[in-house]
Amino acid sequence: MNTPEPNQLHNGTLEVRVRYNECDPMGVAHHSRYPVWFEMGRTELLRATGWTYRQFEEEGVFLAVIDLAVKYRKPARYDDLLTLHTYVEGGSRVKIKHRYELMCGEALLATGRSTLACLARGGAVRRIPDLLMKIIGEAESVENS
Amino acid sequence: MNTPEPNQLHNGTLEVRVRYNECDPMGVAHHSRYPVWFEMGRTELLRATGWTYRQFEEEGVFLAVIDLAVKYRKPARYDDLLTLHTYVEGGSRVKIKHRYELMCGEALLATGRSTLACLARGGAVRRIPDLLMKIIGEAESVENS
Amino acid sequence: MNTPEPNQLHNGTLEVRVRYNECDPMGVAHHSRYPVWFEMGRTELLRATGWTYRQFEEEGVFLAVIDLAVKYRKPARYDDLLTLHTYVEGGSRVKIKHRYELMCGEALLATGRSTLACLARGGAVRRIPDLLMKIIGEAESVENS
Amino acid sequence: MNTPEPNQLHNGTLEVRVRYNECDPMGVAHHSRYPVWFEMGRTELLRATGWTYRQFEEEGVFLAVIDLAVKYRKPARYDDLLTLHTYVEGGSRVKIKHRYELMCGEALLATGRSTLACLARGGAVRRIPDLLMKIIGEAESVENS
Numbered sequence: 087m088n089t090p091e092p093n094q095l096h097n098g099t100l101e102v103r104v105r106y107n108e109c110d111p112m113g114v115a116h117h118s119r120y121p122v123w124f125e126m127g128r129t130e131l132l133r134a135t136g137w138t139y140r141q142f143e144e145e146g147v148f149l150a151v152i153d154l155a156v157k158y159r160k161p162a163r164y165d166d167l168l169t170l171h172t173y174v175e176g177g178s179r180v181k182i183k184h185r186y187e188l189m190c191g192e193a194l195l196a197t198g199r200s201t202l203a204c205l206a207r208g209g210a211v212r213r214i215p216d217l218l219m220k221i222i223g224e225a226e227s228v229e230n231s
Numbered sequence: 232m233n234t235p236e237p238n239q240l241h242n243g244t245l246e247v248r249v250r251y252n253e254c255d256p257m258g259v260a261h262h263s264r265y266p267v268w269f270e271m272g273r274t275e276l277l278r279a280t281g282w283t284y285r286q287f288e289e290e291g292v293f294l295a296v297i298d299l300a301v302k303y304r305k306p307a308r309y310d311d312l313l314t315l316h317t318y319v320e321g322g323s324r325v326k327i328k329h330r331y332e333l334m335c336g337e338a339l340l341a342t343g344r345s346t347l348a349c350l351a352r353g354g355a356v357r358r359i360p361d362l363l364m365k366i367i368g369e370a371e372s373v374e375n376s
Numbered sequence: 377m378n379t380p381e382p383n384q385l386h387n388g389t390l391e392v393r394v395r396y397n398e399c400d401p402m403g404v405a406h407h408s409r410y411p412v413w414f415e416m417g418r419t420e421l422l423r424a425t426g427w428t429y430r431q432f433e434e435e436g437v438f439l440a441v442i443d444l445a446v447k448y449r450k451p452a453r454y455d456d457l458l459t460l461h462t463y464v465e466g467g468s469r470v471k472i473k474h475r476y477e478l479m480c481g482e483a484l485l486a487t488g489r490s491t492l493a494c495l496a497r498g499g500a501v502r503r504i505p506d507l508l509m510k511i512i513g514e515a516e517s518v519e520n521s
Numbered sequence: 522m523n524t525p526e527p528n529q530l531h532n533g534t535l536e537v538r539v540r541y542n543e544c545d546p547m548g549v550a551h552h553s554r555y556p557v558w559f560e561m562g563r564t565e566l567l568r569a570t571g572w573t574y575r576q577f578e579e580e581g582v583f584l585a586v587i588d589l590a591v592k593y594r595k596p597a598r599y600d601d602l603l604t605l606h607t608y609v610e611g612g613s614r615v616k617i618k619h620r621y622e623l624m625c626g627e628a629l630l631a632t633g634r635s636t637l638a639c640l641a642r643g644g645a646v647r648r649i650p651d652l653l654m655k656i657i658g659e660a661e662s663v664e665n666s
Contacts, residue, residue: 107263107557113256117441121408122542140600151407155445165575252412262586263556267397285455296552300590310430401548408542
């Protein structure tokens, strides 16, 4: 895969400071916090397009995680300032796939992938709004080029 | 529904095991977890009356915490099995007051107090349902006797 | 310590009540809570052998999650009483693999897998204590039989 | 009390974005998150002095919350960008008191107070390091002027 242009639609960068309560008796960030940071990455990635998840929810569009995978390579510690890179990797009429890289300085701490399903209020699967389809389409054409 | 015995209306006992992710680098339960346990205590206290918060919410009755105070005396540790005592202390047409005692064996770890406001869907203050009023009324007559 | 029956070594069952604060604006348990429940499942699975993670940690043996995968099939709701089945699936001299099934009544809500690495205080990889090796060995012989 | 000078030692300002997982089925930030934000406020307040809690912990100085009080006035919602003001209010040789104001734009969402005790590794009470004493002393002289 060629390196894509730094397109605001395809990837986003978020800085996150590790909170004290996110760390466990081993003195490192608990593994359950990484999905929370990934979700923040998705929130900021969408915001960069000029829309927000909150707006989607207000219009009855919900995005639910249906699968998640994380590989933990190095621990994150209290007060570390982390950088999360979030990428759209593709999807379908009803799903979106993301990929994540969590860094501390030059060190790669963790990688992850997730799939979101698009739901209507009440939980029925629904088509992804055209705006998000456009983002997915552009991500796929980069992947395939 | 038959009226339960008064002691079930006024206080409830909950056992809670301290989770690994609830503990911080000091090796003890983080102070932000106690309000979560108190909420569980309220949930179980109400269940003992034959009703559940979930039922209330389904009928558009929401209870929001408007003040909270906690005194932390001794730490709770990972895997400790704690006992939480929850009491209704009184209230008004729109508020309920609770008091909490968190024990580990014979040791008193923490005490707390909270006030809940009764809200309608959307957030407007509303009258507390009669069932809860009855609980409050009985608690007050015990306090005042 | 007497050797427990093999079935206690290989899988464990945990009941967990969905807490209010674990649910998000969609009204369902947030996906980041499932890894927390899985960890509770591992804690109880080990307890069934007569040992606890807390004892291991006190002796300088730490188990860190190095990969995690979850498939979310149906949502869990506030106050649902869930049943989590946790299985040891194998491992090596320094790793343990688990598998999880989260049920609500007869409904399968989610499945998961994780790998733990065994670490010494300070974070260096170390051999898994013999007791855990024994559990892994028995799990593998069941898988392969 | 006169308005103090905007002294980095006495008060600090933190912006915090409300995370999706911090919101509950009422669609607002769960009340147990506020103590987490207050702790972040203390972390940033100390950083403004040129020191960090992490450094203190590495030198065996721990600060444990021994009491906490919060008044919740208006809800915080998903994706709101909040501003937290944290103040040192005084203390003693072994305790520090803080006060908090949480804003969303011009709206005051919540206020809080906490007391921290200074502990050595293992949990025994110990004298507060001179650096922190200096901060407390300056805060008290402002309060008393």
